[in-house]
Amino acid sequence: MPAPNFAFDNSYARDLPGLYVDWQAAQAPAPLLLRLNHGLAAELGLDPAALEAQGAEIFSGNAVPEGAQPLAQAYAGHQFGGFSPQLGDGRALLLGEVTGPGGRRDIQLKGSGRTPFSRGGDGKAALGPVLREYLIGEAMHALGIPTSRALAAVATGEPVLRQEGRLPGAVLTRVAASHIRVGTFQFFAARGEQDKLRQLADYAIARHYPQAAEAENPYLAFFEAVQEAQAALVARWMLVGFIHGVMNTDNVAISGETIDYGPCAFMEAYAPGTVFSSIDAQGRYAYANQPLILGWNLARLAEALLPLIDADQDKAIEKAMAVLGRVSERYRAHWLAGMRDKLGLAGEDPGDMDLAEGLLAAMEGQGADWTLTFRRLGEAGEDAGALRPLFADPTALDAWLPRWRARRAPDAAARMAAVNPLYIPRNHLVEAALEAAGRGEMLPFDTLLAVVTEPFAERPGLDAYALPAPSDFGPYRTFCGT
Numbered sequence: 001m002p003a004p005n006f007a008f009d010n011s012y013a014r015d016l017p018g019l020y021v022d023w024q025a026a027q028a029p030a031p032l033l034l035r036l037n038h039g040l041a042a043e044l045g046l047d048p049a050a051l052e053a054q055g056a057e058i059f060s061g062n063a064v065p066e067g068a069q070p071l072a073q074a075y076a077g078h079q080f081g082g083f084s085p086q087l088g089d090g091r092a093l094l095l096g097e098v099t100g101p102g103g104r105r106d107i108q109l110k111g112s113g114r115t116p117f118s119r120g121g122d123g124k125a126a127l128g129p130v131l132r133e134y135l136i137g138e139a140m141h142a143l144g145i146p147t148s149r150a151l152a153a154v155a156t157g158e159p160v161l162r163q164e165g166r167l168p169g170a171v172l173t174r175v176a177a178s179h180i181r182v183g184t185f186q187f188f189a190a191r192g193e194q195d196k197l198r199q200l201a202d203y204a205i206a207r208h209y210p211q212a213a214e215a216e217n218p219y220l221a222f223f224e225a226v227q228e229a230q231a232a233l234v235a236r237w238m239l240v241g242f243i244h245g246v247m248n249t250d251n252v253a254i255s256g257e258t259i260d261y262g263p264c265a266f267m268e269a270y271a272p273g274t275v276f277s278s279i280d281a282q283g284r285y286a287y288a289n290q291p292l293i294l295g296w297n298l299a300r301l302a303e304a305l306l307p308l309i310d311a312d313q314d315k316a317i318e319k320a321m322a323v324l325g326r327v328s329e330r331y332r333a334h335w336l337a338g339m340r341d342k343l344g345l346a347g348e349d350p351g352d353m354d355l356a357e358g359l360l361a362a363m364e365g366q367g368a369d370w371t372l373t374f375r376r377l378g379e380a381g382e383d384a385g386a387l388r389p390l391f392a393d394p395t396a397l398d399a400w401l402p403r404w405r406a407r408r409a410p411d412a413a414a415r416m417a418a419v420n421p422l423y424i425p426r427n428h429l430v431e432a433a434l435e436a437a438g439r440g441e442m443l444p445f446d447t448l449l450a451v452v453t454e455p456f457a458e459r460p461g462l463d464a465y466a467l468p469a470p471s472d473f474g475p476y477r478t479f480c481g482t
């Protein structure tokens with residue numbers, strides 16, 4: 001049988017001893033390769049046929065592919081504002097890194113059994129959350145948003161016990177620019193292990209922001225680069241109505257990719273306070289709070305980096321604050337640039353922020369679906385006939401439309417159709433696909449995946465995939481699936 005050709009080059013293991021634990025996956029009793037991401041496999045230079053043949057064993061963790069060095073990474077994190085000094089990969093294992101056209105990327109198992117970081121958990125994952133992460137990550141990628149991606153989903157043949165009862169167990173294999181988190185820095189900062197903190201920062205700079213090494217203060221430049229990447233990322237989330245749901249510092253990747261698709265979901269009717277996660281009782285991670293939490297999380301990274309930024313703590317704080325003080329301005333710049341595209345505006349005008357906010361004000365409280373409003377606005381031209389029914393009361397929209405028409409570019413319709421998706425993972429369809437998969441019926445998952453991975457091109461027969469949940473679906477609640 002041909003080998004799948006992972007050309008592993010494991011720099012994290014090699015360069016950062018003491019920052020992880022070598023570990024092996026638990027054995028899955030009856031692994032079954034449910035889905036393999038052929039496109040991504042090809043991008044990584046892997047042989048899809050060999051992976052089809054050996055994927056069940058490799059992606060369950062039962063067999064360690066040649067050159068892999070499985071390890072669990074240490075990290076800490078602020079969870080809902082409270083600091084946990086030791087989290088770490090409690091149910092994940094980094095197999096290793098591969099390099100390809102997209103640069104160096106981690107290949108990691110999630111749900112592969114207990115590790116020294118598991119605390120009270122079983123180290124496992126259930127099928128539903130694994131397929132959810134697969135589906136939504138691929139949808140985000142298709143939307144052009146930086147994200148970890150699913151390479152494979154394997155059913156383990158072993159049930160896992162969750163609140164809902166016994167559920168089918170599964171392992172997700174994901175690919176990411178890295179899994180270094182804000183919490184990874186916090187782990188070593190909290191322990192006062194400055195040597196390791198510096199090693200980690202040097203590694204992260206070399207891997208993700210090599211230009212920072214040339215700066216006068218590389219660690220400050222690194223912080224600023226992470227801030228820029230995160231500000232751009234959160235702006236992209238906001239522009240598509242994505243709610244991450246668990247923006248703890250251990251779920252914030254230094255690379256600027258979206259990671260950990262736990263309780264995330266897309267907002268339908270525009271409501272700034274929208275929260276889906278059942279554990280987010282206070283609405284800390286509500287839609288409109290995400291840009292504020294971005295700043296809060298970056299402040300935690302700055303704190304962890306202080307001893308590297310300047311040996312004199314007061315000076316370090318001053319330098320970090322000067323950068324951090326620009327976070328909301330940077331976020332707003334990314335958001336406004338994205339809004340100009342979403343609205344198909346001609347050039348730039350000082351009134352554009354006010355114009356964009358005017359549309360949001362017209363949508364709020366009117367039940368206007370976020371995704372469809374922008375899509376139909378693009379199609380509206382002089383006739384807003386298909387747009388107005390999205391609004392319970394379109395009076396404010398009617399007053400706003402002439403302002404927009406005056407700023408619209410001649411090619412607005414085409415530009416808007418290229419950036420405003422028609423198909424997103426609609427909550428009721430995601431739930432239906434996962435429920436069917438739990439019964440062994442994968443067709444709804446495959447169909448939905450095919451629809452949302454081509455989000456901009458309208459295709460015949462897919463009308464139902466563009467619509468929000470029917471009213472009898474009720475308020476949507478998501479779970480971390482841990």
Ligand SMILES: Nc1ncnc2c1ncn2[C@@H]1O[C@H](COP(=O)(O)OP(=O)(O)OP(=O)(O)O)[C@@H](O)[C@H]1O
Pocket residue numbers: 087088089090091092110117118119120121122123124125246250251259260261262480482
């Ligand atoms: N079933 C589980 N068994 C052991 N540890 C778990 C389990 N579920 C979550 N954890 C751990 O709890 C912490 C926070 O969990 P969280 O839900 O943010 O992460 P996750 O979804 O497991 O993984 P990731 O952030 O890598 O996508 C992490 O240390 C994680 O490893």
Ligand SMILES: [Mg+2]
Pocket residue numbers: 250251260
């Ligand atoms: Mg997590």
